Each structure stands twice: as structure tokens, then as C-alpha cells.
Amino acid sequence: GLQDEKKWLRIFIQAPAGTGKRFLLETVYLWCVVHGHEVSACAPTGIAAARIRVPRTPVRAFTLRYLFALSIDLESKLDPSKPQEEKLARLAKTRVLITDEGSMIDAATWFAVKDQLTTVGALAVATEARERPPGDDFGCVHHIMCCDFKQLPPATSRPPFIANDPK
Numbered sequence: 001g002l003q004d005e006k007k008w009l010r011i012f013i014q015a016p017a018g019t020g021k022r023f024l025l026e027t028v029y030l031w032c033v034v035h036g037h038e039v040s041a042c043a044p045t046g047i048a049a050a051r052i053r054v055p056r057t058p059v060r061a062f063t064l065r066y067l068f069a070l071s072i073d074l075e076s077k078l079d080p081s082k083p084q085e086e087k088l089a090r091l092a093k094t095r096v097l098i099t100d101e102g103s104m105i106d107a108a109t110w111f112a113v114k115d116q117l118t119t120v121g122a123l124a125v126a127t128e129a130r131e132r133p134p135g136d137d138f139g140c141v142h143h144i145m146c147c148d149f150k151q152l153p154p155a156t157s158r159p160p161f162i163a164n165d166p167k
């Protein structure tokens with residue numbers, strides 16, 4: 001199971017539209033729920049997040065900015081001194097993170113998300129009774145990301161994250 005691992009799983013799935021990436025993400029999400037793993041899903045836009053949904057199940061996604069409590073300027077709105085705060089608690093409990101439409105994430109947003117993951121991961125390790133493996137550059141979560149490199153990059157002046165993060 002995922003609890004027995006001593007390192008974090010990182011999966012990057014690249015495939016063109018219509019190949020079943022979202023179906024795979026929803027299936028993995030359900031598997032996590034059935035097996036008792038805390039899972040969160042996100043996407044860079046509201047439309048992309050709304051498409052990750054399985055009726056009559058807990059499968060649903062948030063936008064990156066909402067899930068990671070990022071302001072329009074990509075500043076964190078999380079207060080680590082308040083671990084009971086809903087968004088901070090959700091992130092701290094998350095064991096598996098699913099991200100869709102990764103090719104739409106620009107570099108600045110990606111680095112803000114990574115910062116949140118490492119900060120919240122350190123908090124989770126410090127406060128949890130069960131031991132987690134130490135965090136890395138992507139925090140303390142198993143991360144599955146889907147993207148389509150044929151999709152247009154974000155409509156910003158910033159480059160896509162894949163061009164700026166060698167890790």
C-alpha cells in the first residue's frame with residue numbers, strides 16, 4: 001500500500017486529448033478513497049476542475065489557487081499557526097495529489113504550489129502520529145499529474161512550468 005512506501009511516488013502522464021487521462025485520474029481517486037488514502041485533486045482552471053467529478057462519490061477537484069490557498073499574486077493565504085483551518089488541514093492530510101491539465105500551469109504558479117506543498121508537508125510530518133517519509137521538492141504527497149503537451153500553454157507572459165523546473 002501507499003503507507004508502506006519509504007519514498008514518494010511521482011507520476012507524470014502525457015497524452016493527447018481523448019486518450020482517457022481524466023478517466024484514469026477519476027479511477028485512481030476512487031481507488032484511493034476505497035483504500036482509505038486521503039486524496040485531493042486540482043486543475044489550473046475552474047472548467048478543468050469541474051470536469052473531474054463522479055456523481056454520488058467524493059470524487060471532485062478544486063482549482064489550484066483554491067486548493068493551495070493562493071492569492072491572485074500567488075501569495076499564500078494559509079496560516080501555519082492555525083492547523084485547524086479547513087484548507088490547511090485538508091492539505092496536511094492529503095496523501096495523494098492528483099493534478100490535471102498540468103501543461104496549463106505557468107512557472108510562477110508551479111513554484112507557488114511547490115512552496116505550499118513543502119511547507120504543509122513539513123507541518124504534516126511534525127504533527128502526525130504516524131511517520132511519513134521525509135518530504136522532498138514536492139512535499140509529502142504522492143503526486144500524479146496529467147498533461148497534454150500539444151495543448152496551448154497558459155495565456156500569460158510567464159513560461160509553462162515544464163520549461164523552468166528541471167525537477
